[in-house]
Amino acid sequence: MNDTLVLMEGIDKRFPGVQALKGCQFNLQRGEVHALVGENGAGKSTLMKILAGIYQVDGGTITFKGEQVTIPNPHTAQTMGISMVHQELNLMSHLTAAQNIFIGREPTKSFLIDENTQNNKTKEIFELMNLNLDPTMRVSKMTVAKQQMVEIAKALSFNADVLIFDEPSGALTDVETAELFRIIRQLKAEGTGIIYITHRMEELKEISDRITVLRDGLYVNTVNTRETSINEIINMMVGRVIYESSPEIPEERSQEIVLEVKNLSRGNELKDVSFQLMKGEILGFAGLIGAGRTETARAIFGADPVDSGEVFINGKPVHIKRPSDAVAHDIAYLSEDRKRYGLCLSLDLKTNIVLPIYQKLSSVLGWVKDKRAYTISKNIVDQLSIRTPSLEQKAKNLSGGNQQKVVVGKWLAKDADILIFDEPTRGIDVGAKQEIYSLLNELAAQGKSIIMISSELPEIIRMSHRVIVMCEGRVTGNLDYSEATQENIMKFATMRNGGNAKKSAQPS
Amino acid sequence: MKANSSTQQKKTGADTIQRLMAFGALIILFVVFSLASPYFFTLSNVIGILVSTAVNGLLAIGVTFIIISGGIDLSVGTVMTLSAVMAAVTVRNWGMPNIFGVLAAVLTGTFAGAVNGLMVSKLKLPPFIATLGMLNVARGLSLVITDLSPIYFPLETGWNRIAMGSVLGTIIPGFDIPNGVLIMFGSALVAGLILSKTVIGRYAFAIGSNEEAARLSGLNIVLWKTAIYAVGGLFVGIGGVIIAARLNSAQPALGLGYELDAIAAAVIGGVSLSGGEGNILGTIIGAFIISTLTNGLRILSVPQEWQIVVTGLIILSAVYLDILRKKASAN
Structure with a gap:
């Protein structure tokens, strides 16, 4: 009896212009939770999408339950018993929860869809998850967290042997995350192999048995969670090669305020966001996904409306209603999603x-x-x-x-004088990253003022003269470069409800 | 090495051929019809084809701008009619000189286009719906204004000669190409320049390619879309002048179905319905393919209902060939 469910060896994957994975390996045992960590762009999602049949390998072998397999599409993966909960929601918002879960394999009764059976089966899965949700509710009426739970329910409905979670907790509240962990433990006890991709270091200790670290498309190491400290894992993730340099801070820092934002607010996304940007400064914006950084940038740029708030450029109040106004004031916004x-x-x-x-x-x-x-x-x-x-x-x-x-x-x-870079190095390779970094430094030295939103803490720490940290639509921290350490930033980034930094955010 | 360079050559060769596909199809149509009937390739018949292309060609030019910007215009046929009606009202009812009639038609087309553009950009109506509404509004207005009956231009105004007279024939005797044809070619030239050499043309491509990226680049989308639809409407207005001159009247019930021929011409000519791609030369060739086909099949005494079937098949194969071409050039 072999307990190895999945064995991936020498996995290569190229995208146009990028080598996403190079000779990566990964293995999964029955009844274990195996966490997959690494920085953005390390190749975690790519590796798992290969296992789930979404991408095809360019090289390497996949062995599933002792047999070498090719997984040409997601449908094959699902019938084999590999199911994936995606980071981005893939639900059809006009359909109900049950219709989404059973899409493509609806139970039928004399050629008609048997909605009753479908709803009952969904109800059973929800009950297993301790989830109080009506199967006939339209997905569009649910919160993002609930939608995420529907995604998870869908993955569970396949009774898979291998379940892949790609950053499932990003959209979940603490209570829902706890519930998710309970389900994961239950599945694990039943012998399911779980792969858990996450950015949250504190979750690793709580849920995982083993951890595999990837960096820049390369396999770094696989370790037992119990024998490894979070700091060791962070060191493996970050590496010591490329992030060594500290920010290039000019000797005399300008005190001239180029951009001032006061009390920017919109619904739940932005709450009283205020900050200042100096001339020639690189101002880093750190925070978890959904903290409101992109929303702040788009609001300043006039791409989305705001409920209230003021923007001053060189001390003068300006009214930016649409992007063309912002461009007229020499503001530029470089979106995180450049293709779109x-x-x-x-x-x-x-x-x-x-x-x-x-x-x-x-x-x-x-x-x-x-x-x-x-x-x-x-x-x-x-x-x-x-x-x-x-x-x-x-x-x-x-x-x-x-x-x-x-x-x-x-x-x-x-x-443009004020440049807002939203995740400027997302999805680009290391060499090009270096060029973007030196370009940012050059622009700042020329007197351009730069806001750099980034989810990669080492990037924030390396580049920023000053760091604004956001959490749940609020500015929770304003750190000078000397105070901007991973620990400090994480503390402010998890400062929910405007206070009480979570203890677990501190690397142990 | 040798094999390599020859495949390279083959590829670029194939690419050029495919690019000239619409033009090639037109030539083939001409050759086939000439062989099939002695009456096809005669001066008078070729001029007939040119004349019958003029109106559809102008509408197709108008719609090309709009499709390239990622929209669609279903109202070009009835707006053309409304333009013709406005010209007739100006010239006959108000007794003003022809030039004011032309102006009235062109302004009507431009105005209707601008309204379409505002509905799409400012009110954010889907282009299909906005222009479907305009189709009906323009059609209804034409009927209301004319009180359901055609308005004929008095002979002494010479309105008819705007399209059917031949300035060229008086300069070069025997070369009697009607003015309407020259107007279409002239308009095509201007439209081609607007599309490839001016800001409005560039922005049409940019908006059609990625509207959100264009907006975030600081383009005022409301302004530019309105302008693009208005320019399209201008050529539709010219189409109204030509049709009124050809018929020497404004026929208020005319115009339905013209929009589909115009869109078909653009699509056959390589304009992508998803926006961001296309050119005027292609559109004009597309318009010629449609009228050549109609003319040739009629000369061969193919029943009219079968002509329609064939036109439909031509549209489908043109678009499918275009998909094949794109696949080939992507590899």
Whole structure:
């Protein structure tokens, strides 16, 4: 009797422009909770999506219950007994909870869908989860936490031997997380193998038996949770090679306030957000997912409306109602999701770079001076060393790092004074990250003021002159670079209800 | 090495051929019909094809702008009719010179386009619904204004000659290409320049490619979308002038179904219904393919109902070939 459920060896996975995984290994035993940790972009989700049949490997082998297998699609994975709860919600919001859970395998009675059986079965799963939820409730009417629980219920409904949780607690409250852990322990006792991806260090000790660490697409180590301290794990995650340098702080720091935000509020997402941004400063924005950092940036930029609050630029109050107002005030916003919000993928690189300044590049009657556009974008491409065969290359054919540089280049061409970078290095490889970092430092040295939102603490600590920490829509901390340690930031980032830092947030 | 370079050549060769596909299809249609009937490739018949393309060509130009920006315009047919009606009212009822009639038509088209644009950008109505509403409003207004009966242009105004006279024929005797055809080609040229050389054209592509990215780049979407729809409407207004001149009248009941021919021409010409892609030359070739087909099949005495079936099949194969082309160029 072999107790190894899953064995993945030498797993390679390439995406255009990025080597996401290189020779990774992973194994899962029956009846264990195996945590998978690493920084954003380390390859955790990619590795698990391979196991769940969403991605195909470029190299390596997968052995499931002692047999070598290929998993061509999620359906095969599910029939084999591998089920995954995704980080992003994949529910159809117009359908009910039960309809979502049984989509594609609805119980039928003489060719008609048997809604009763479907609802009853769902009810059973909910009861197993101690979840008080009506199976006939539409998903769109549920809170995000409840939706997450429906996702989990769906994964459970397959009676899988292997259950993968990709950061399930991100959207859950403490009570719901505790309930989730109870379910996980129960499944574990029944012999199910659980893979648990998380960012929350405090959860590791609570739930996992073993921990596998990935870094930059490489396998680092697998350790027993009981024999390892959180600090050792953090060291393995972060590595000591690339994050050694400390922020480049100018000797004399400017006291000139470029941007001041006062009491920005919107519903539950933003609560009295106030802060100041100095000239030539890199202001890091740290916090957990959903802390309200992106919402703050989009509100300042006029991309989303606010209920109340004031914004001052160089001491003068401004009214920014839409992004074009913000751009007119020389504010730039570089979205975390560059494909969706940053680039016109089907257009060429040149057009993307000069998009915000076309009107300046045109004569009367709107005639575009193509030669100027060409010269400007050529300069940007050279300055940022964007690797592309030509300026006519379509944006979708560039690698992630080069795409990000195009978005940066767009705002350099616009010559914006205040630049808001939202997760500037997400999904790009280490080399390109270094280039983005030196670019940020260069811009700050030139007197541009930068807000950098990042979920990677080492990045925040390495780059920021000052750090604003947010939690649940509030600013909970304002740290100078000398105080900005992982421990400190995590303390403020988990300061729920505006106070009482959770003890478990402190690495033990 | 050798094999490598030859596959490279093959690939670029295939790409060029595919790009010229619509044009090639047009040539093939001409050759086939010429062989099938001695009456097809004659000067008078070719001019007939050109004339019958003019109106659909102009509507297709208008709709091309809008589809490239990621929208759709179902109202081009009835707005064309409303433009024609406004021209007739100006010239006949108010007794004003032709130039004011032309102006009235063009302004009507532009105004209707701008209203469409505002509904889409400001009120955030889906383009399909907004322009479906405009289709009915324009159609109803045409009927109301004319009191259900056609308005004929008095002969002495010479309105008819705007499209059917031939300035070219008086300069080069025997070369009697009607003005309507020249107006269409002239409009196509202008439209092509607007689309490829001006800010409004660039923004049409940018908005059609990724509206949210364009908005976050600081584009005023309300302004630019309104402008794009208005420019489209301008060409529809010119279409109204041409149809009124061809018929020497404003026929208020006309116009339904024209929008589908215009959209078909654009799509055959390679304009992507999901936005961000297309050009005017393709659209014009698409319009020619449709009218050549109709004309040729009629000469071969194919019943009209079968002509419609064939047109439908041509649209489907054109779009499918375009999908194949994109797949090939992606690899």
